[in-house]
Amino acid sequence: MTGIGLIVLAVVILGVAGAAAYGINVARNKVRSISRAMFGTSDLVEGIRNQADVLAETPKSVNGMTTLMEPQIRRDFPDFNWDEFRHKAENMLTSALIAIGTEDLGKLTPDASEDVRQQIQTRIDDNREAQIEEYYGNIQIHRTEIANYRHAGGKCMITIQSSVGYDFYREQNGKVIAGTKERKTQTKYNIELIYIQDADAVEFDNAMGTICPHCGAPVKTIGNMYCEFCGSGIVPLNIKVWSLHKFYEVDYNHM
Numbered sequence: 320m321t322g323i324g325l326i327v328l329a330v331v332i333l334g335v336a337g338a339a340a341y342g343i344n345v346a347r348n349k350v351r352s353i354s355r356a357m358f359g360t361s362d363l364v365e366g367i368r369n370q371a372d373v374l375a376e377t378p379k380s381v382n383g384m385t386t387l388m389e390p391q392i393r394r395d396f397p398d399f400n401w402d403e404f405r406h407k408a409e410n411m412l413t414s415a416l417i418a419i420g421t422e423d424l425g426k427l428t429p430d431a432s433e434d435v436r437q438q439i440q441t442r443i444d445d446n447r448e449a450q451i452e453e454y455y456g457n458i459q460i461h462r463t464e465i466a467n468y469r470h471a472g473g474k475c476m477i478t479i480q481s482s483v484g485y486d487f488y489r490e491q492n493g494k495v496i497a498g499t500k501e502r503k504t505q506t507k508y509n510i511e512l513i514y515i516q517d518a519d520a521v522e523f524d525n526a527m528g529t530i531c532p533h534c535g536a537p538v539k540t541i542g543n544m545y546c547e548f549c550g551s552g553i554v555p556l557n558i559k560v561w562s563l564h565k566f567y568e569v570d571y572n573h574m
Contacts (some may be wrong), residue, residue, distance in 0.1 A: 378505055451496075467480065482507050507568070
């Protein structure tokens with residue numbers, strides 16, 4: 320190659336290199352600009368880390384329908400006490416998470432139904448088989464609201480939703496596969512309360528409905544204060560027949 324050819328080649332290489340450097344510089348400045356706009360810092364990695372720290376301390380919002388649903392529930396069940404059920408549900412949820420983490424059903428509150436106990440035992444058994452350990456610590460329930468109320472098929476169901484923060488991680492063979500050890504996790508759980516109105520119409524082995532204390536006839540009308548068969552007055556015992564049926568973490572399939 321002639322001297323002129325070498326000079327031309329060198330100029331081309333320098334031009335390409337300069338263009339590449341310019342492009343990289345433009346891209347870097349663009350990333351910094353986006354990072355400043357989104358996170359308030361030009362360091363994208365630092366911004367993402369700071370955002371994760373903020374999210375770790377920010378409670379999840381809940382589907383708060385209490386003001387709408389509670390009057391509907393009280394029309395059907397005049398003695399319904401929302402504060403009492405909220406307290407029971409929060410205690411059950413907290414104890415359930417501790418029971419999963421310690422693999423000890425004895426940590427559950429007495430209010431937990433047989434369905435909940437079986438749900439947790441299945442979770443413990445599955446974890447043991449897969450050699451998975453779960454850790455829950457510093458559990459804090461930020462807010463609990465009624466999310467839904469419906470009745471059909473012989474039963475009434477209240478869905479309660481709680482915003483929860485805790486230290487959480489899941490390990491398999493010593494490796495963290497979910498959660499993190501570095502910061503808190505914010506999430507939310509649904510808890511379902513079941514009231515069996517017509518045991519004949521519900522497919523539960525442990526279904527519990529309301530019967531007349533005088534003649535033993537089933538009471539199948541929500542809120543009925545008198546027996547349809549003998550006319551005797553019926554004292555509602557909602558706190559005893561409402562069952563904490565199950566709980567689950569809210570995800571995209573359970574909004």
